[in-house]
Amino acid sequence: MSETGRRVTIARLAEFIATALGATGLGAGDAVKVGRLMAECDAIGGDAHGVFRLPQYVRRLKAGGYNARPNIRIAREKTAMAVIDGDNAMGHLVMSRAADLAIDKARNSGVAWVGARYSNHAGPAAIYARMPLAHDMIGVYVAVGSANHLPPWGGTEMLLSTNPIAIAVPSSERPPIVLDMATTVAAYGKVKTLAQRGEPMPEGWMIDRQGRPLTDPGRSAEGFLLPIGGPKGYGLSLMFGILAGALNGAACGREVVDFNADDTSITNTGHFIVAVDIAAFGEVEAFKQEMDRVWSEMKSSPLLPGFDEIRLPGERSHQVELDRRARGVPVHAALDTALGALADDLGIERL
Amino acid sequence: MSETGRRVTIARLAEFIATALGATGLGAGDAVKVGRLMAECDAIGGDAHGVFRLPQYVRRLKAGGYNARPNIRIAREKTAMAVIDGDNAMGHLVMSRAADLAIDKARNSGVAWVGARYSNHAGPAAIYARMPLAHDMIGVYVAVGSANHLPPWGGTEMLLSTNPIAIAVPSSERPPIVLDMATTVAAYGKVKTLAQRGEPMPEGWMIDRQGRPLTDPGRSAEGFLLPIGGPKGYGLSLMFGILAGALNGAACGREVVDFNADDTSITNTGHFIVAVDIAAFGEVEAFKQEMDRVWSEMKSSPLLPGFDEIRLPGERSHQVELDRRARGVPVHAALDTALGALADDLGIERL
Numbered sequence: 001m002s003e004t005g006r007r008v009t010i011a012r013l014a015e016f017i018a019t020a021l022g023a024t025g026l027g028a029g030d031a032v033k034v035g036r037l038m039a040e041c042d043a044i045g046g047d048a049h050g051v052f053r054l055p056q057y058v059r060r061l062k063a064g065g066y067n068a069r070p071n072i073r074i075a076r077e078k079t080a081m082a083v084i085d086g087d088n089a090m091g092h093l094v095m096s097r098a099a100d101l102a103i104d105k106a107r108n109s110g111v112a113w114v115g116a117r118y119s120n121h122a123g124p125a126a127i128y129a130r131m132p133l134a135h136d137m138i139g140v141y142v143a144v145g146s147a148n149h150l151p152p153w154g155g156t157e158m159l160l161s162t163n164p165i166a167i168a169v170p171s172s173e174r175p176p177i178v179l180d181m182a183t184t185v186a187a188y189g190k191v192k193t194l195a196q197r198g199e200p201m202p203e204g205w206m207i208d209r210q211g212r213p214l215t216d217p218g219r220s221a222e223g224f225l226l227p228i229g230g231p232k233g234y235g236l237s238l239m240f241g242i243l244a245g246a247l248n249g250a251a252c253g254r255e256v257v258d259f260n261a262d263d264t265s266i267t268n269t270g271h272f273i274v275a276v277d278i279a280a281f282g283e284v285e286a287f288k289q290e291m292d293r294v295w296s297e298m299k300s301s302p303l304l305p306g307f308d309e310i311r312l313p314g315e316r317s318h319q320v321e322l323d324r325r326a327r328g329v330p331v332h333a334a335l336d337t338a339l340g341a342l343a344d345d346l347g348i349e350r351l
Numbered sequence: 352m353s354e355t356g357r358r359v360t361i362a363r364l365a366e367f368i369a370t371a372l373g374a375t376g377l378g379a380g381d382a383v384k385v386g387r388l389m390a391e392c393d394a395i396g397g398d399a400h401g402v403f404r405l406p407q408y409v410r411r412l413k414a415g416g417y418n419a420r421p422n423i424r425i426a427r428e429k430t431a432m433a434v435i436d437g438d439n440a441m442g443h444l445v446m447s448r449a450a451d452l453a454i455d456k457a458r459n460s461g462v463a464w465v466g467a468r469y470s471n472h473a474g475p476a477a478i479y480a481r482m483p484l485a486h487d488m489i490g491v492y493v494a495v496g497s498a499n500h501l502p503p504w505g506g507t508e509m510l511l512s513t514n515p516i517a518i519a520v521p522s523s524e525r526p527p528i529v530l531d532m533a534t535t536v537a538a539y540g541k542v543k544t545l546a547q548r549g550e551p552m553p554e555g556w557m558i559d560r561q562g563r564p565l566t567d568p569g570r571s572a573e574g575f576l577l578p579i580g581g582p583k584g585y586g587l588s589l590m591f592g593i594l595a596g597a598l599n600g601a602a603c604g605r606e607v608v609d610f611n612a613d614d615t616s617i618t619n620t621g622h623f624i625v626a627v628d629i630a631a632f633g634e635v636e637a638f639k640q641e642m643d644r645v646w647s648e649m650k651s652s653p654l655l656p657g658f659d660e661i662r663l664p665g666e667r668s669h670q671v672e673l674d675r676r677a678r679g680v681p682v683h684a685a686l687d688t689a690l691g692a693l694a695d696d697l698g699i700e701r702l
Contacts, residue, residue: 078461078631080431110429113462113625115632138594152661155652167590177593179586211655229579235530235664238649239518242528243489246641247632253648274464280429281466281598290597297604298589301506304562310503313586 005336007328008351014039016339016351017054023346024061025068030093037092037127042329045320046124048189052335053121055342056260057090063263066090066120072097075117080109083248084116088266091122095271099131099139102275106137110280115248115272121146121259125166126180126317128273132168133176136284138276139168144245144252144269146259149188149225153234156209158224159253162187163240168314170278171291178314183237184225191217191225245270356687358679359702365390367690367702368405374697375412376419381444388443388478393680396671397475399540402702403686404474406693407611408441414614417441417471423448426468431460434599435467439617442473446622450482450490453626457488461631466599466623472497472610476517477531477668479624483519484527487635489627490519495596495603495620497610500539500576504585507560509575510604513538514591519665521629522642529665534588535576542568542576596621 008016018035022028042050060066070089074082082101086094098114105112122128125141132139145161152159162182169177186205194201195217206214208223227233245252250270257267278284299310324330331339331351343350359367369386373379393401411417421440425433433452437445449465456463473479476492483490496512503510513533520528537556545552546568557565559574578584596603601621608618629635650661675681682690682702694701 076632078628079459080463081461081627081631083632108430109460110432111462111464111625112431113627138598151652151655152649154655154658155649155661156655157652159648159652167594169590169593177590179590181580181583181586185580207655209655211657228583229532229536231662232532232579235532238645238664239520239528239530242520242642242645243518243627246638246645247489247627247629249633252641253645274462276432276464276594276598277429278598280432281427281434282600287597290603291593294589294593294597294604297510298503298506301502301508301510304502304505304507304558304560306562307505310506311582313589 005330005332008331009328010039010043010325012351013042013051013329016343017051019348020054020058020342020346021061023348024058026061026090027069030090033096034090034092037096038123039329040127041123043321043324044124044126045317045324046126048187049123050329051331051339053123055338058342058346060263065262065264065266074101080105080112082114084114086116086119088118088120091120091269091271094119095122095128095273096131098271099128099273099275102273103132103135103137106132106275106277107135111274111276113272113274115244115270117248117250117268117270118266119250119269119271120267121269122271124180125164126168126178126314128271129166129168129180130176130178131273132275133170135275136170136278138170138278139166140274140276141166141271142240142244143271144241144250144256145182146256146267146269147188147261148256148258150184150227150234150237151224152238153227153231156224160234160237160241161256162225163237163244165240169291170288171295172285172288174292174295175318176314177291177295177312178317180314180317183233183240184227185233186225188225191220195220244272248272356681356683359682360679361390361394361676363702364393364402364680367694368402370699371405371409371693371697372412374699375409377412377441378420381441384447385441385443388447389474390680391478392474394672394675395475395477396668396675397477399538400474401680402682402690404472406689409693409697411614416613416615416617425452431456431463433465435465437467437470439469439471442471442620442622445470446473446479446624447482449622450479450624450626453624454483454486454488457483457626457628458486462625462627464623464625466595466621468599468601468619468621469617470601470620470622471618472620473622475531476515477519477529477665479622480517480519480531481527481529483626484521486626487521487629489521489629490517491625491627492517492622493591493595494622495592495601495607496533497607497618497620498539498612499607499609501535501578501585501588502575503589504578504582507575511585511588511592512607513576514588514595516591520642521639522646523636523639525643525646526669527665528642528646528663529668531665531668534584534591535578536584537576539576542571546571595623599623
């Protein structure tokens with residue numbers, strides 16, 4: 001994450017995105033909603049998932065790869081679960097609807113699990129896992145990634161994606177604890193970033209089709225990402241693909257469409273979110289104070305040589321968020337140029 | 352896992368365990384139940400969690416570290432969740448009760464999440480995650496491990512355990528897909544096994560307090576286990592500790608008692624299980640056939656050099672199970688001797 005570039009307020013960023021999406025045919029209400037969520041991605045430091053994605057989303061909207069006037073509906077429902085059919089809408093619309101529904105249901109049933117099919121790329125996992133926090137709930141979110149980047153362990157055919165998980169837990173005085181991770185050692189976006197910079201990857205991120213370490217990010221098409229813990233990360237990626245994909249009637253395995261390379265095919269992306277109402281389990285404030293204790297306890301550990309602090313999951317993102325809410329989101333020069341061209345193309349005011 | 356040693360039928364193993372626990376003061380019904388579950392651990396290849404643990408469990412029962420006459424009760428409950436207070440019973444009793452309750456609730460609400468506190472070591476995670484399978488449900492099980500073996504990432508104080516997760520999904524013609532993994536590269540039991548054999552550990556399993564690779568398993572007390580994917584595995588271990596421990600009012604972090612070293616302190620072990628009713632999401636048989644397809648698809652990948660097959664999670668365990676259900680569980684000589692001494696000590700018939 002580079003903090004160079006002029007600063008743009010989150011509100012202006014959201015407005016710009018909404019205007020661009022509206023000018024491309026998305027309904028006005030939906031455009032505002034996606035704009036707000038994409039700007040939130042940038043606000044929390046998810047730079048590869050915020051306004052950076054706008055040119056791609058616009059391209060896909062124009063190509064007819066999204067349904068710009070979707071009928072997002074509940075396809076199956078019981079007390080503590082639902083499956084939402086996203087009708088090929090932008091993923092942000094589908095998953096924010098799923099999160100709202102999970103929160104509503106969890107208020108009554110204590111826990112609720114809402115899956116989705118016929119959705120699309122929805123931005124960083126943490127955005128949705130964090131939604132239950134404002135309701136004193138824990139959020140768990142899992143998605144099928146939007147392109148396959150790894151084979152089953154021991155294989156060479158890329159049948160699995162980086163299928164990420166995010167878990168968000170509220171604290172009392174401390175920031176929320178928010179894990180957001182791919183099941184691979186590195187997310188594919190990090191490989192692309194190093195390729196742009198012409199810098200090598202560390203060993204352990206990728207291997208080639210002979211199983212040899214691959215450290216030249218420019219050769220990434222010749223190999224695949226390594227899962228965390230070898231066969232364990234393969235297992236996690238597979239199970240998350242089943243739970244977020246197949247269980248909802250969404251794509252899983254070879255069916256997964258490469259969202260970055262293909263602007264027209266229906267991706268049938270799957271996700272799920274679980275909302276866990278803390279009040280059902282015990283005293284909310286006592287639990288949040290316990291999270292403060294856990295936070296302090298982790299921080300209090302003596303350090304290994306070479307480390308200057310212990311970080312909690314989500315701590316760096318929280319620091320970025322504080323800075324960006326106060327000072328705006330940095331838009332680096334290359335992105336600014338691309339967004340300027342996009343604005344001119346759409347005939348809307350530049351950012 | 353060594354397949355040397357005389358073979359004992361699963362039924363005889365269960366009977367022996369039940370007799371030993373009964374002779375140590377556990378109620379007759381509970382002894383039979385734990386015997387059956389522990390023998391199941393051996394049946395599916397969880398050798399470090401089955402009859403191997405009996406001498407330790409007996410020692411703890413005698414020392415008063417377990418409540419031999421527990422009142423396991425539902426402490427909190429809503430439609431789709433519950434928290435069970437295990438009253439310091441053997442963990443097998445608490446978690447089988449939790450699994451039964453989750454299955455019952457999921458039948459109505461589609462999904463149900465049951466946590467537990469004041470439980471204890473309950474054997475391999477897969478045993479509980481598999482329980483919903485017979486009801487055409489998916490099982491997800493997470494536990495706080497029974498001793499801390501790793502620090503937060505960048506630290507040196509062991510504040511976290513290997514907190515495992517298991518996820519079990521039924522198929523139609525194929526075996527169920529069952530992931531059962533610690534959040535560390537190696538489980539601690541593997542380190543102990545190599546120490547017994549005098550063999551070195553591969554680099555990447557453990558580091559010492561200076562951050563240097565630790566490969567001598569005899570020096571394991573001088574270092575700690577490494578989490579999968581570095582900070583990612585630390586994050587998973589922490590979040591699982593919060594969800595399975597703190598959320599249920601169970602131990603988390605520094606509070607975790609070393610169950611292997613301490614036979615008397617109440618461990619207040621936490622776990623949770625989620626049952627997901629496939630019928631709520633769609634056609635059960637169609638989903639199971641889709642799992643057959645996923646199985647075949649993973650198997651069909653071309654192989655990396657050095658591999659002779661792709662394995663699905665739980666496949667090896669399933670092969671072991673078929674063999675052991677047919678031919679019995681191998682009891683190697685050292686274990687046989689230990690169990691003989693235990694039987695003599697308790698005045699019961701030898702295995």
